[in-house]
Amino acid sequence: MAAIVCVLLAGCYWLGGRRPVHVIDARPRWGVRHWRATAFLGGLTVIAVGLSEPVDAIVRRTFWMQTVQLILVVMVAAPLLVLGAPTPRFQRLLGNSIRGPQRPSRRGALLAFVLFNSALPLAYLPAIYAATAAAGWIRQLAQLAMAALGFFFWSEVIAQPPRRCALSHVERVFYLFLSSAQIRIVGLILGFASTSFYTAPLFQQQLAAGILLVPGVLTDLIVLTVCLYLWLGDDRPETGRLIRQPHPLTERSSFLAHDRV
Numbered sequence: 466m467a468a469i470v471c472v473l474l475a476g477c478y479w480l481g482g483r484r485p486v487h488v489i490d491a492r493p494r495w496g497v498r499h500w501r502a503t504a505f506l507g508g509l510t511v512i513a514v515g516l517s518e519p520v521d522a523i524v525r526r527t528f529w530m531q532t533v534q535l536i537l538v539v540m541v542a543a544p545l546l547v548l549g550a551p552t553p554r555f556q557r558l559l560g561n562s563i564r565g566p567q568r569p570s571r572r573g574a575l576l577a578f579v580l581f582n583s584a585l586p587l588a589y590l591p592a593i594y595a596a597t598a599a600a601g602w603i604r605q606l607a608q609l610a611m612a613a614l615g616f617f618f619w620s621e622v623i624a625q626p627p628r629r630c631a632l633s634h635v636e637r638v639f640y641l642f643l644s645s646a647q648i649r650i651v652g653l654i655l656g657f658a659s660t661s662f663y664t665a666p667l668f669q670q671q672l673a674a675g676i677l678l679v680p681g682v683l684t685d686l687i688v689l690t691v692c693l694y695l696w697l698g699d700d701r702p703e704t705g706r707l708i709r710q711p712h713p714l715t716e717r718s719s720f721l722a723h724d725r726v
Contacts, residue, residue, distance in 0.1 A: 466605045467516035471509040474551070478505055481554030505549020511542035516608050518600075525598065528665035532673035532681075535588065535611065539581075540684040543615030550625035571631045574621040578640060581618035582647045584611060589651060591662050618644070622688055634696030638689055645685035652677030 482498070514520060515537050524530045587593055588611065597607040622637050624630045632640060656674030661667045 466602070467609060468513045470609060471513040475506065475509055477558055478502070478549070478551050478554055481551075481556075481558035501549045504545045505551055508542040508545030508549065511537055511545065512612055515542070516605070521600070521604075525600065528663055528669040529672040529676060531598070532676045534608075535585075536676060536681050538608065538612050539585070539615035539618075540681065543612060544619045544623065544684055544688070546616050547619040547623045547625065550628075552620065552625045552628060574631050574636075574640065577614075577617045577621045578644065581614045582644055584614050585648065586651050589655070589662075594663060622692070634692045637692040638696060641685045641689040641692070645682040645689070648677055648681050648685070652681065 482502070515534055521534075524534045588597070588607070597604045621630060621632060622640060630637065652674045654674075655662070655670050656678070658667075658670065661670050663670065
């Protein structure tokens with residue numbers, strides 16, 4: 466199922482990004498569009514391979530491997546999909562014209578935060594884990610649902626031009642900080658438990674906790690650092706107009722240039 470969904474998404478992504486072919490003076494260059502397409506196809510590849518039946522059969526044998534699979538889907542594949550900026554392409558494919566930068570509502574960011582950070586702890590509840598551990602359509606739907614929620618979560622942090630993020634840089638810092646803290650809490654509960662919550666041995670549960678505590682929040686920390694850097698180095702237009710006063714000579718030369726015209 467995951468491979469079919471990925472193929473359909475790749476086809477829609479290509480159809481939504483088509484441009485007229487220029488035969489004369491055509492110079493193929495590796496630009497931003499190519500990097501975005503590479504990121505999107507990379508995310509689809511991670512999902513298609515990581516959730517495929519041969520790989521999933523190996524993953525289902527051990528508890529910690531299922532944690533690795535989950536982290537790959539929501540912390541690697543989902544950000545790559547968002548970096549590909551597929552939303553404007555899909556909107557264009559559906560006939561929705563996109564004109565100028567668009568800033569969504571903060572309610573969407575709040576909804577994405579609540580849904581994603583509720584679904585991840587729920588995935589580790591013993592009852593839900595038992596229902597989704599065995600092979601079948603329930604497990605496949607749960608995996609695709611986590612991928613969709615991961616995309617929804619990261620789309621509020623990573624912009625998809627011309628669509629802007631509703632959150633500012635500092636808001637995104639707190640957004641990611643709280644999310645990574647919640648993941649760490651889940652890891653601490655699993656790691657310091659005296660008994661296993663699942664049918665898996667205790668050492669596998671502790672290994673899964675270590676995966677959540679370190680690589681599980683690595684993407685959060687990387688993007689958080691970038692947002693913090695952008696926030697600290699952000700020059701607001703109002704500040705720029707107050708600080709960067711035009712030099713008198715510049716004003717004089719500009720005035721003379723208008724006189725000559």
